[in-house]
Amino acid sequence: MKETADHSGAFAPAAAVALDGVRFAWPQRRQGARFSIAIDRLVIAPGERVFLEGPSGSGKSTLLSLLCGILSPDSGQIEVCGAPFSALAGGRRDRLRAERFGIIFQMFNLLPYASPLDNVMLPLTFAPARAARVGRDREGAARRLMTDLGLAREVVEAPRASSLSVGQQQRVAVARALIGAPDIVVADEPTSALDAGAQEAFLALLFDQVAEAGATLLMVSHDAALGARFDRRLALTDMARVSREGAA
Amino acid sequence: MILLRLALRSLANRWMTVALTVFATALSVALFLGVEKTRSGARASFADTVSGVDLIVGARSGSVQLLLYSVFRIGSATNTVSWQSYQDIAAMEGVAWSVPLTLGDSHRGFRVLGTTKAYFDRYKYRGGRSLRLAAGERFEDVFDAVLGADVAATLGYTLGQEIVVAHGLASFALHEDRPFRVSGILEKTGTPVDRTVHIGLKGYEAIHLGWQSGARMPGFSVSAEAVRSMDLTPKTVTAALVGIESRLAILRLQRAINTYPEEPLLAILPGVALQELWGLVGVAETALAGVSLMVVATALLGMAAMIMAGLNERRREMAILRAVGARPRVIIAMLVLEAALISIAGALCGLALLYVGLLVMQPWLDATYGLFIAITPPGPEELAILSAIVGAGTLVGLFPALRAYRLSLADGMTVST
Numbered sequence: 001m002k003e004t005a006d007h008s009g010a011f012a013p014a015a016a017v018a019l020d021g022v023r024f025a026w027p028q029r030r031q032g033a034r035f036s037i038a039i040d041r042l043v044i045a046p047g048e049r050v051f052l053e054g055p056s057g058s059g060k061s062t063l064l065s066l067l068c069g070i071l072s073p074d075s076g077q078i079e080v081c082g083a084p085f086s087a088l089a090g091g092r093r094d095r096l097r098a099e100r101f102g103i104i105f106q107m108f109n110l111l112p113y114a115s116p117l118d119n120v121m122l123p124l125t126f127a128p129a130r131a132a133r134v135g136r137d138r139e140g141a142a143r144r145l146m147t148d149l150g151l152a153r154e155v156v157e158a159p160r161a162s163s164l165s166v167g168q169q170q171r172v173a174v175a176r177a178l179i180g181a182p183d184i185v186v187a188d189e190p191t192s193a194l195d196a197g198a199q200e201a202f203l204a205l206l207f208d209q210v211a212e213a214g215a216t217l218l219m220v221s222h223d224a225a226l227g228a229r230f231d232r233r234l235a236l237t238d239m240a241r242v243s244r245e246g247a248a
Numbered sequence: 249m250i251l252l253r254l255a256l257r258s259l260a261n262r263w264m265t266v267a268l269t270v271f272a273t274a275l276s277v278a279l280f281l282g283v284e285k286t287r288s289g290a291r292a293s294f295a296d297t298v299s300g301v302d303l304i305v306g307a308r309s310g311s312v313q314l315l316l317y318s319v320f321r322i323g324s325a326t327n328t329v330s331w332q333s334y335q336d337i338a339a340m341e342g343v344a345w346s347v348p349l350t351l352g353d354s355h356r357g358f359r360v361l362g363t364t365k366a367y368f369d370r371y372k373y374r375g376g377r378s379l380r381l382a383a384g385e386r387f388e389d390v391f392d393a394v395l396g397a398d399v400a401a402t403l404g405y406t407l408g409q410e411i412v413v414a415h416g417l418a419s420f421a422l423h424e425d426r427p428f429r430v431s432g433i434l435e436k437t438g439t440p441v442d443r444t445v446h447i448g449l450k451g452y453e454a455i456h457l458g459w460q461s462g463a464r465m466p467g468f469s470v471s472a473e474a475v476r477s478m479d480l481t482p483k484t485v486t487a488a489l490v491g492i493e494s495r496l497a498i499l500r501l502q503r504a505i506n507t508y509p510e511e512p513l514l515a516i517l518p519g520v521a522l523q524e525l526w527g528l529v530g531v532a533e534t535a536l537a538g539v540s541l542m543v544v545a546t547a548l549l550g551m552a553a554m555i556m557a558g559l560n561e562r563r564r565e566m567a568i569l570r571a572v573g574a575r576p577r578v579i580i581a582m583l584v585l586e587a588a589l590i591s592i593a594g595a596l597c598g599l600a601l602l603y604v605g606l607l608v609m610q611p612w613l614d615a616t617y618g619l620f621i622a623i624t625p626p627g628p629e630e631l632a633i634l635s636a637i638v639g640a641g642t643l644v645g646l647f648p649a650l651r652a653y654r655l656s657l658a659d660g661m662t663v664s665t
Contacts, residue, residue, distance in 0.1 A: 070570055091575055098573020109568050113261035114254055125250050126573030176572070 014082030016184050016216035017044040017067060022076035022086075024066055037062055039076070042234070046081075046183070049210070049217040051227040054236030060220040063236065064188055067218070068101050069093040081183050098127035102177030102215070104206075106189035108169045110176075112162035116151070117142050119161050120175045123182075130180025145175045149205070166194070170202055178209055185210050187219040191226065203229060251578070255585045258565070262558060269551045270593045276547035277598025277637055280540040281630060282605060287533055288629075289621035291526065294320070296620075297439040298518045300372035302498055305329065305337055305505055306487035308512035312528060315521040318349055318487035321359045321440045324417065325351065328484035333511050337488065340504060342497040345370055348485040350452050354417045358399045360445045362452030362482075368394075370489060373439045383407055384432030387448045390476055392431035398442040398615055400433045407433065411445070413455055421464070423455035426472045438620035450480035490515070544637060548644045551590050555583060555648040559655060566656040579656050580649040587645020591638045599626065599634065 025036035037059050044050050054060050065071040066078065069085050078086040080100055085093060102123070110119045120142040124131040134141035146156045149171045155164060161172060170190070177185050187206065191199040203226070210217045219230070227233035259266045298304075298319045306314040307327035316322040338346040347370050350362035361367075365386050368379050384407045387394055395405055405411065409430045415421040428447060436442055454475045458465050470478070492498055498517065505515035526533075566579050606623050613619045626634070 068571065094570075094573055094575045097571075101571075103571045105568070105571070109564060111254065111257075111565060111568060113257040118250060118253065118257075121250065122254075122569075123572040126575075126578070 014046075015043045015079065016046045016048065016081060017218070018042070018077075018079040019067075020077045020079075022066065022073045022078060024062065024071065024073045026062070037066070044216060044218060046216055047214060049207070049229075049231045050219070051230035051233040052218065052220040052236055053222065053224045053227055053233060054220075055222050058222075058236045060222070060236055061188065064186060064220060068103065068186060069097045095126070098123060099129050100183045102179070102182040102185045104173050104177045104185065104187040104190045106192055108166075108173035108190070110161040110164075110169055110172055113160055116146065116156060116158055116161050116164065116168075116172045119172055120146060120179055123176060124180055127180060127182075130182060133180050142175070142179060145179055146172065149175050149209070151175075167198065167201075170194075171205070174206060174209060178213055178215075181213050182215060184216045184218060185213075187217070189221055190219070191221065191223065199226070251582060252585065255582055255589060258562075258582075259586060259589060265554055265558070266590060269547075269554045269590055270597055272550055273544075273547045273591065273594025273637075273641070274597035274601055276540075276544040277595050277634070278601035278605060280537075280544050280637075281598065281602045281633060283536050283540045284630070284633065285602065285606070285621055286619070287537070290619055292622070293438065293620050294522060294525070296374040298522075299374065299376055300370070300491070301489045301518055302492045302495070303490040303502060303505070303515045304487060304518055304521075305334075305490055305513060305515045308514045311514065311516040311521045312525050314487065314514055314516055315518060315525065317351065318489075319440070319518070321351070321361075321444060325486045328486055329488065329513060330484055330511060331482050333508065333513065334485050334488055336508070336510070337490065337505060337513075340501060342492050342494065342501050343490055344493045345491040347371070347489045348449060348482070349487045349489065350449060350482065350484075351486045352417070353413050353415055353423075353452070353455075355399075355411055355413050355445045356403060358396070358402075358443050358445055359417070359440075360413050360447060360452075362447055362449045362485075364449055367446070367489075370491065371441070373437050373441070377437075379437065379441065380435045381432045382435040384430070387431050387446070387451070389429070389431070390448060390450045390454050390480065391426065391428045391472065392448065392451070393428035394432040394434060394446040395430055396434055396440075396442040396444045396446070397436040399445055400430075402615070405430050405433070407431070413445070413447070415456075415459065425469075426455045426475065438614060449482050449485075453480040453482045454478075544640075547594070548591070548637075548641050551587060551594075551641060552644045552647050555586060555645065556651060559648060559652050562652075563655055566652055570656050576653045576656055580646070580653050583649035583652050584642055584645045587649075588638065588642040591641025591645075594641070595634045595638050599630075 019039045019042040021041075022037065022039045052060060052063065062071065066073055069078070069080070069088070073086055076086070077084060080096060083096055085096060088096060110116070111122070114122070117139060121138050124134065124138055131138065143156055147153075151168060151171050155168050158164060161169065164172065173190070177187075185206075190206070191202055194202060206217070207229075217230075219226075304314060304318050306318060306325060307329055309326050313323060317325050334346070334348055337343065345366065347363060347367045351359060353360040368386055371379055381394070382397065384394070386392075393411060399405065407430050410427045411430060412427045413423045415423060428451065434441065454472075457470060457475060457478065490501075492501055502515045502517065505513050569579060569582070570576075603623065606621060610621055610623065613621060
């Protein structure tokens, strides 16, 4: 991680993610309401495990899209690992996202028709640095990672991801996020469809793997009870707001 | 490579709709290529039918009409050429050979052609091939007949069999008192010759002795044996094929015949008349090609609609791709690639359908319409058409691709469908 000077002039490690004066509002109005996000300052340190909590509709997905550079803020800046993420042109932002972020979706969102191996190798297609880290034998690296995550050989060799159980899909999704050691792992409501026991097992697996990779973890959930296990918890309700049509 | 694999797997995941789309595209491609193949086959078939003939002479009418009835046995002559005029033409300076043709009668739906033995030497088809007998010999006797291959095959005739010629093309009046004997059967040529019964000019004259205005004269009765000893010089012929000594003289000879003072005649150059014919049928050809092109366009638009209809279900797939770093143009490329793959599959299946169709239809077309369509590997023109269809299909794929691009920008990383 490169280091940058803070306001005091001392060198400090660059933040994994830093948001400064970020403002974003969806252009469309829904049922008279206009959703917007306003964040004055948010810094997430490298290796930190941050829990973003908020009820459904509070803007978690919007914030994640902003953090991952799929949406651009109306104003303000977003930096990722010291790079001015939000100021980059679309193509470079996509490349940076591919290189720096590993993403675990709600319901895991594997490509159902692709094999688990192809699902895991997919991010390497768009991230040359991550691909270089795993070496020329991408498939071998993907197999090793999947085996380390406890996936049996027949699961690794399965022709379609849709044939896997929910638990197996979880692990494939984690492998896809971790392959090539990205700096930041983003998990979007990954436990929303799991029972308590499965939630616990999944979080243990996620923490272990992220710690081993030395990555920053940013998890979003509406389930506030999970927040106790993270280094820091942030409430989205403090950052996002819904303004009535015509209101400021 | 992984994108191609994903595109293929994505298509396989929707195999039912994809298969239907490929089938629709294949049908349209087969139709379009089939029309082109039939068009070029018909032209080649017509061009192959008349080879080595410099001029065709008949009573003055239209050049296309003369060409059609004299060579292709389509339609009928409106007038005849007197035997004297025919002889004058045959004796003109520069004429190397001439073959008289007399048409008008039929046998069980097949035309009967009265001619001389020179016809078998002078008539050439497919770039100079001569007629060859598959069995028997040319007509020697007045009542000998040589059958085209299709006549013999269709009616099951063999050598020595007696056949009765009917007066006119669709007449129940038969020349039953003077039957012909099958003396020879020609090899298959793929031309109207296959569907023709050939008899000698004398035989033609013989069966019409005692006939007037399409009916037998009452009280006139002469046996076939007695006819042989009568003067059977024809009074008229329908047309004549003419070969010339030097092609330099062709226009002079044509002009001389067209200005023949004794009766109004018409001499045509077969190639020029064929061009005139293509000019006449060109509008229909263009209309047919236009319709089949519209069918192709409809199939390609159907493909775009199929991809477009599936986009809503696939927004999550696009969001995943975007989240792992795929640029919007990768999304566009994937969908365009899908359209290209469907188009390629449709084009190849269409080509296969075409050849299967040709294999099945070729004998029937040949036997029924005398249209011989050669089964040959795809030529440069067909490959160009296939490439154009694949290119158009790929281009059409841009519509859903751009829609997917816009959706992927709007959806961000998550989709709330």
